[in-house]
Structures are given as structure tokens and as C-alpha cells.
Amino acid sequence: QKEVEQNSGPLSVPEGAIASLNCTYSDRGSQSFFWYRQYSGKSPELIMSIYSNGDKEDGRFTAQLNKASQYVSLLIRDSQPSDSATYLCAVNYKDSNYQLIWGAGTKLIIKP
Amino acid sequence: KAGVTQTPRYLIKTRGQQVTLSCSPISGHRSVSWYQQTPGQGLQFLFEYFSETQRNKGNFPGRFSGRQFSNSRSEMNVSTLELGDSALYLCASSPGQSETQYFGPGTRLLVL
Numbered sequence: 490q491k492e493v494e495q496n497s498g499p500l501s502v503p504e505g506a507i508a509s510l511n512c513t514y515s516d517r518g519s520q521s522f523f524w525y526r527q528y529s530g531k532s533p534e535l536i537m538s539i540y541s542n543g544d545k546e547d548g549r550f551t552a553q554l555n556k557a558s559q560y561v562s563l564l565i566r567d568s569q570p571s572d573s574a575t576y577l578c579a580v581n582y583k584d585s586n587y588q589l590i591w592g593a594g595t596k597l598i599i600k601p
Numbered sequence: 602k603a604g605v606t607q608t609p610r611y612l613i614k615t616r617g618q619q620v621t622l623s624c625s626p627i628s629g630h631r632s633v634s635w636y637q638q639t640p641g642q643g644l645q646f647l648f649e650y651f652s653e654t655q656r657n658k659g660n661f662p663g664r665f666s667g668r669q670f671s672n673s674r675s676e677m678n679v680s681t682l683e684l685g686d687s688a689l690y691l692c693a694s695s696p697g698q699s700e701t702q703y704f705g706p707g708t709r710l711l712v713l
Contacts, residue, residue, distance in 0.1 A: 523701065531706075532706055532707050534704065535702075587698050591644045
């Protein structure tokens with residue numbers, strides 16, 4: 490069964506704090522992992538991709554990948570009200586012809 | 602480089618009609634994926650095309666079909682529309698298999 494699990498939230502975080510979003514997947518053969526942000530009524534936009542175990546940083550965003558435990562997370566430092574959105578995790582599944590499998594998303598609310 | 606474009610942006614149809622949506626990928630991208638998104642729901646995968654061949658297909662009825670042309674532009678068709686087909690239809694392009702997907706603005710379809 491192809492699954493990408495995310496807590497639907499909403500996750501409420503005070504402005505300036507660190508927001509932590511988590512995603513677990515079931516295919517040990519997965520090699521590509523993506524985080525997208527989607528504002529209400531808009532299309533998803535890529536935040537970052539990660540392919541190797543460890544951390545990858547881009548500005549205020551850090552993606553963390555742990556293939557042994559089959560999870561990928563996204564940290565947002567110094568959270569801003571403009572970060573309020575739904576965050577989607579996507580994982581490619583080797584045993585499904587590398588189809589991207591999407592989580593249902595976590596709604597993040599940054600409170601001023 | 603121009604992004605993914607989708608036409609039309611908005612569409613109103615009545616039950617029983619059919620509709621064709623169009624997607625032009627980023628120049629040089631050969632893979633196009635289609636998704637359906639209803640309010641509060643995650644991305645539901647419809648199908649993926651690569652070099653004019655359908656590579657993956659989601660769990661949608663046969664009323665949903667698609668194709669890709671030699672210039673990588675793609676169309677999806679929904680026949681015999683139902684009220685439940687009202688949704689945001691998103692197209693995403695990527696350079697190749699299991700690579701980062703870039704989304705178009707979407708086509709918002711309303712079926713009355």
C-alpha cells in the first residue's frame with residue numbers, strides 16, 4: 490500500500506517560533522522527497538527537495554530526511570504569519586513506477 | 602523561463618456535458634501530471650504522461666482521460682460530467698521521471 494502520512498493539523502505556532510512538520514512514508518525504496526506549500530485557493534509551490542539522509546537548509550527552511558526511520562520533516566525558523574498555509578509532503582515510490590505519492594497536507598497557522 | 606500554463610482558468614458546465622482542459626508544460630519538460638483537488642482535500646492523482654505515453658494512472662473512472670502531444674502539451678477530458686467533478690484541476694510538469702514537479706495555476710471547474 491502506497492502511503493504518505495501527515496498530521497492534518499491545524500498546527501498553531503506563535504510568530505517567531507519554530508514550526509515542525511512531519512511526514513512518514515512506507516516505501517523503503519523511495520529516493521526523492523519534496524515539500525510544497527499551498528495557500529488557500531492557489532496551486533502548490535515547491536519549497537525544497539531532499540534526496541540524501543540528513544539536513545538540507547534553504548533560508549528559514551530546513552528539511553530533514555531519515556531513510557532508516559522512513560520520515561522526512563520540515564522545520565520553519567522564525568515563523569511569519571505569511572507562512573500560514575497547507576504544507577504537502579510528496580515521496581516518489583520506486584515500486585509504483587516512480588509515481589509521486591502525496592500526503593494529505595498539514596495546515597499551519599502562525600499566530601501574530 | 603515561462604511557467605506551466607493551464608487553460609481555461611475557470612469553467613462552468615452542466616451535468617452530462619464534457620470538458621477538455623489544457624496544460625502547457627515548462628519548456629523542455631517532458632512529463633505532465635494531472636491532479637484533482639476538492640475543498641479541504643489533498644491532491645488526487647489522475648494520470649501522468651511522459652513522451653506521449655501514459656505512465657501512471659490513478660483510481661478515477663474511465664470518464665477521465667488524457668493525452669499528451671509531441672510538443673509535451675497535454676489535455677485531459679472529462680465526459681458525462683457529474684456534480685462531484687467540481688474541483689480544482691492541477692497540472693504539473695517535470696523534466697523527467699520522479700523529478701521535481703512544477704504546478705500550473707489550475708483550472709477551476711464548476712458543474713451545475
